[in-house]
Amino acid sequence: MKTAARANHREDIVGRANVEDTPELLAYYDELDKHHTAALWTVANKIEPWQPQSSSVPVVWRYKDLREHVLRSADLVSPEKAGRRVVYLSNPGRQDVAAAVGWLYSGLQTMRPGELATSHKHSASALRFIMEGSGAFTIVDGHKMTLGANDFVITPNGTWHEHGVSEDGTQCIWQDGLDIPLMNALEANFFTVHPELQQAVTYPVEDSTAAWAAGTGLVPANDTWSHGYSPLFKYEWAPTYEALARYAKVTDGSPFDGVMMNYINPKTGGPVMQTMGASMQLLRPGEHTKAHRHTGSVLYQVAKGKGYSIINGQRFDWEEHDIFCVPTWMFHEHVNANPSEDACLFSFNDMPVMNSLGIYREEALKENGGHQKIQTP
Amino acid sequence: MKTAARANHREDIVGRANVEDTPELLAYYDELDKHHTAALWTVANKIEPWQPQSSSVPVVWRYKDLREHVLRSADLVSPEKAGRRVVYLSNPGRQDVAAAVGWLYSGLQTMRPGELATSHKHSASALRFIMEGSGAFTIVDGHKMTLGANDFVITPNGTWHEHGVSEDGTQCIWQDGLDIPLMNALEANFFTVHPELQQAVTYPVEDSTAAWAAGTGLVPANDTWSHGYSPLFKYEWAPTYEALARYAKVTDGSPFDGVMMNYINPKTGGPVMQTMGASMQLLRPGEHTKAHRHTGSVLYQVAKGKGYSIINGQRFDWEEHDIFCVPTWMFHEHVNANPSEDACLFSFNDMPVMNSLGIYREEALKENGGHQKIQTP
Amino acid sequence: MKTAARANHREDIVGRANVEDTPELLAYYDELDKHHTAALWTVANKIEPWQPQSSSVPVVWRYKDLREHVLRSADLVSPEKAGRRVVYLSNPGRQDVAAAVGWLYSGLQTMRPGELATSHKHSASALRFIMEGSGAFTIVDGHKMTLGANDFVITPNGTWHEHGVSEDGTQCIWQDGLDIPLMNALEANFFTVHPELQQAVTYPVEDSTAAWAAGTGLVPANDTWSHGYSPLFKYEWAPTYEALARYAKVTDGSPFDGVMMNYINPKTGGPVMQTMGASMQLLRPGEHTKAHRHTGSVLYQVAKGKGYSIINGQRFDWEEHDIFCVPTWMFHEHVNANPSEDACLFSFNDMPVMNSLGIYREEALKENGGHQKIQTP
Amino acid sequence: MKTAARANHREDIVGRANVEDTPELLAYYDELDKHHTAALWTVANKIEPWQPQSSSVPVVWRYKDLREHVLRSADLVSPEKAGRRVVYLSNPGRQDVAAAVGWLYSGLQTMRPGELATSHKHSASALRFIMEGSGAFTIVDGHKMTLGANDFVITPNGTWHEHGVSEDGTQCIWQDGLDIPLMNALEANFFTVHPELQQAVTYPVEDSTAAWAAGTGLVPANDTWSHGYSPLFKYEWAPTYEALARYAKVTDGSPFDGVMMNYINPKTGGPVMQTMGASMQLLRPGEHTKAHRHTGSVLYQVAKGKGYSIINGQRFDWEEHDIFCVPTWMFHEHVNANPSEDACLFSFNDMPVMNSLGIYREEALKENGGHQKIQTP
Numbered sequence A, B, C, D: 001m002k003t004a005a006r007a008n009h010r011e012d013i014v015g016r017a018n019v020e021d022t023p024e025l026l027a028y029y030d031e032l033d034k035h036h037t038a039a040l041w042t043v044a045n046k047i048e049p050w051q052p053q054s055s056s057v058p059v060v061w062r063y064k065d066l067r068e069h070v071l072r073s074a075d076l077v078s079p080e081k082a083g084r085r086v087v088y089l090s091n092p093g094r095q096d097v098a099a100a101v102g103w104l105y106s107g108l109q110t111m112r113p114g115e116l117a118t119s120h121k122h123s124a125s126a127l128r129f130i131m132e133g134s135g136a137f138t139i140v141d142g143h144k145m146t147l148g149a150n151d152f153v154i155t156p157n158g159t160w161h162e163h164g165v166s167e168d169g170t171q172c173i174w175q176d177g178l179d180i181p182l183m184n185a186l187e188a189n190f191f192t193v194h195p196e197l198q199q200a201v202t203y204p205v206e207d208s209t210a211a212w213a214a215g216t217g218l219v220p221a222n223d224t225w226s227h228g229y230s231p232l233f234k235y236e237w238a239p240t241y242e243a244l245a246r247y248a249k250v251t252d253g254s255p256f257d258g259v260m261m262n263y264i265n266p267k268t269g270g271p272v273m274q275t276m277g278a279s280m281q282l283l284r285p286g287e288h289t290k291a292h293r294h295t296g297s298v299l300y301q302v303a304k305g306k307g308y309s310i311i312n313g314q315r316f317d318w319e320e321h322d323i324f325c326v327p328t329w330m331f332h333e334h335v336n337a338n339p340s341e342d343a344c345l346f347s348f349n350d351m352p353v354m355n356s357l358g359i360y361r362e363e364a365l366k367e368n369g370g371h372q373k374i375q376t377p
């Protein structure tokens, strides 16, 4: 009999549901079922938790473990058949939605010299962070950009885009980041293959960077950009690192994040896309930040250096190119283990979603001087 | 062996993944598993669909079916034990998240004269649409409002709120609408019971309406409201219907929605809350709108009249107080079946989410004069 | 010799210019003249005053004095020759720019039944406040509105507009308010006569009010308004007074302004036009507000009741239809002299300019319990 | 008799005032005078011109003429007595308001090594463009910046600020630009001397530039800036010129302005201050732009190269450090006279005022291939 299997999420607290199952109620529940309805008090405590319990788990993906598998995918499948040769990060708690953390997808993609993917567009927004290789390029709505290690590039929702590696390049690997799981969850994902399979490059190469990444607070006059995302598509590593180093000289930084800067849309001063933000932060030699937690999911890639992060009481060691995630509302703190060199963490997140919907919340750890106790498993 | 069970979402279209399982690949996939990774091409076509396929199904909940069950809940459980006596709408495709459609929760709540719920607050935003009974009231952050049939009231995210029915009232029923499923999905839901279980009424009764629902484009001067939601909490039925009737005289209306108005935040001209919008539309006698579809989910309640809607080729008849949903990207058109009286549909939706994230998309039906063919089951 | 006549604005205060004229300097000044230059220190204290000294003076224009002159203008000049028969308010300190106060123009216009002005448009923004007569109407970009006493109507910058009185009306008088002096000062005033001298009424009469002045926080859905001014052109007196009366019941009001509401653009919640705002305030029976001062100029018309205002220490008595001005940075307080009836003041101002340019500043009078001492002349 | 002297601005055009003086009318006008009123039709055509006629005239101020006078001011007056030693640009049409053009003030200021001005603040916004000398610095609200040739620095409204030249520097000259005339016209100008005459430097030197002038679309995370002006105070010449040169490679530029970039507020992507914008434009070797005109006043300084501009049909030759103005609504086109070197024009303007108030208007010259005919005097 069906009623035997009902879950009951009772809590003995004033203001919370606490209804005992009785034969009469179980029969009532069955009746409600017939009308596509149910009794709120049977699930109220479950769907109104005291605070978020992320279904994601903290994970570190070590590049030394993944790299050979990524490279090998190029032997195993052709770009024509695979579309893209990507080993994606599958959070043990989020396998059903193919997410690395929360609603964020991420994967490591590889392409060989002379390869060029099919042009397409989708409602999902995407970003790339280059890990190794030379000759990579991306085309976004007719704007072509060449890419080197630690460059960050966006291919926003609705833009025609494709990636390739030039003939004289080397096999490349980069990290993809997309909001595919969120777009699917919101049932708003559309996908279109370019009618001619490749788009034309209709602007001078690197024009987006030349126009919008000006060094000193300058933007093109007479501009008519009206999209919700940044007209600057590529953010290069060298000036990014230089900016952080320069900023580090004049700031105390954040107690939780060290010296941190956000990649921005120069048209608005806001995040690069409407669903995903990205940042680069520098941890000074030996720096150990304090713990805080917040809504929103974050996926980090180590751009430089080595160290560890403590997430939800667990220690995760990392070095260059390692990727790790911090799920929603889990305390986290970062440590640069090198006493003489700085470390840099690239990260992307869904903070624009939290902010647009008015649900960003943040909290510092009060106990223990702001540091978590590491739990021994 | 695990590999035997793998799904494969191949499509034989250029630009889509089309990789055949081979023993070598299946072994490779097993290897990836060990590192919390997987091959994108095995799921790419699944997670990048050509267009959204909503997991919700169109449903009509008929009030004549539900009413007795809702009333009966007051006999079956006490407000102290149940928290709230609500029969919620459980979409067959969304039972796992307790949603009526998409990420929107809805239920029918009842309270008896003299009852008063515990005050609390949560990250989820809520709205109410009164269906029957007299003496209902809501308190939001110290502002008390009395409520009559077809009144619409909001209790936004983060506000202390509670509902009750005065001693001299009658048993009331109203529809609740919340973004609980979305807040849970975004792992951003917090819940707090008021430390004193009831809040004080610290403003004159009805002050929000008196201040902000002025008839002719007036708002309080010297105002310092800075929240993301409307300072106007209650939108009464009488002036709403009057507004529609007046507007109907000077507009042709929308081909898809008849004469439609949005409830707004008078501080911004935008939606009442950051995650949910609400509207009231009037279908003129005999009006049959054209079909369109769009991203975002909508839940309708019939405020007045009778007729039917065609959703995804299926006809759903409705009359006063019936509730029905239109899932994302399903064609829908509405018919006022009465040739001499107008019909009114109240609705709420997650369009603010679609708009804030840049993913709203709309399409008119081109075929058959803009009307769907009704599918006979 | 020219140098003899030079002004010198010396102040003997550290940080201020204090240079004595010498023959050498006077010769130097003559030399600078030749190159279209001058020495800053000779004018610095003048052009950088410690605080604003308005060139406008407080004035009350009594309707009983002006009415006969306004009516007589209709005998003296034809609408064809005069364009508009307006007696304008000429502040003694602002005669050179034809302003009533600051950069605001205002006048009393009259039209007879059956008269219709030529359609035109200009960069100056305009508003009207109806004082007497029946049958008046205004057409704005194809939208026609009929107007009664104390109705407020806008004809924003760049809109085709014209005024008239219907054949079955009576001779009308209304107050015009425009930013003509500001537009001239900013050298941005353009004027065009309608190519056909009259524009067509292309929308249903009163459609703007029917669509946008809905009583309870509702606006048309599917709207695409993109102008910088309000789509609601007319704000009627009856619902305005009703709104104030209703708001008065739930608010303590402002110490400086009593119960005050702003006319707003329902698309934005902001002022009705980008250069001029407007308000209606209610002074409760016997109310005597406290004094404050602020940047920005205000022109008041008494919509109801009688009393007086103290402006810069001077008392100005007023009754219905009287108009008075408060120049920039002059202390002002208002008194409703009637112990049993409320009084209402309509006002318009250039606060949107102050706010857009970041130069709004306000200060309460601290001395004497917040009340000015009336200076006896 | 007074009436004899009245101006009459009659125009014999339908829709314009065209009333002949009669003895009866002249007596009526005298009567109106007594009540601080006047007849609109006597001034209507004057105050509602068909299009703006700027009271400013085009002027070029040649540095070779001014330099010696500027330097000499340092011999003639002490900083203590003069406040600031500035030779200001006095447009022949705007001497009454001490403006260089429209409502913009500008002057050439000089300071000697070891001098330091008194700290103060005012409602007027200010900017500086360095012309010659070494060791100059500016302090803004505790942020100190050193300044070299062609650097651009802002000291926004309401900020404590002061300028100086270090002991080991050389005598410096820079151009000041302020909206003093506008602030005076708007009667919103306040001035305060710092209570301690000098402010403390409370941030690391150059911190504003280090934090906000990052090279590649990065801004400080965790920032809480909430002012209406840019947190970036200094825009250095080297990266500005580099940015222009880089942008020039990927753009065709504007037909009217060549390769032009705006200095922006990185928090908003908008102008550096709410009342004044600034730009730098590069004219390619031999470039001759087309003529256009617009509302808003512009003051140019030649940062590099030589050439001429045609303003209102008049040719104005210029070379490095020359300053010239373009008054409102006058056609202008620019010519780089050097066939092998680029030329750069720095400019500032009141476009933010035009845009905020909704009165920006622009027009290309249609005749003669878009080029003005030079009028021989």
Ligand SMILES: [Fe+2]
Pocket (backbone or CB within 6 Å): A120, A121, A122, A126, A161
């Ligand atoms: Fe893609």
Ligand SMILES: [Fe+2]
Pocket (backbone or CB within 6 Å): A256, A292, A294, A332
């Ligand atoms: Fe964090």
Ligand SMILES: [Fe+2]
Pocket (backbone or CB within 6 Å): B120, B121, B122, B126, B161
């Ligand atoms: Fe609740």
Ligand SMILES: [Fe+2]
Pocket (backbone or CB within 6 Å): B256, B292, B294, B332
């Ligand atoms: Fe729809």
Ligand SMILES: [Fe+2]
Pocket (backbone or CB within 6 Å): C120, C121, C122, C126, C161
């Ligand atoms: Fe007009």
Ligand SMILES: [Fe+2]
Pocket (backbone or CB within 6 Å): C256, C292, C294, C332
């Ligand atoms: Fe005031």
Ligand SMILES: [Fe+2]
Pocket (backbone or CB within 6 Å): D120, D121, D122, D126, D161
């Ligand atoms: Fe200054």
Ligand SMILES: [Fe+2]
Pocket (backbone or CB within 6 Å): D256, D292, D294, D332
């Ligand atoms: Fe120009």
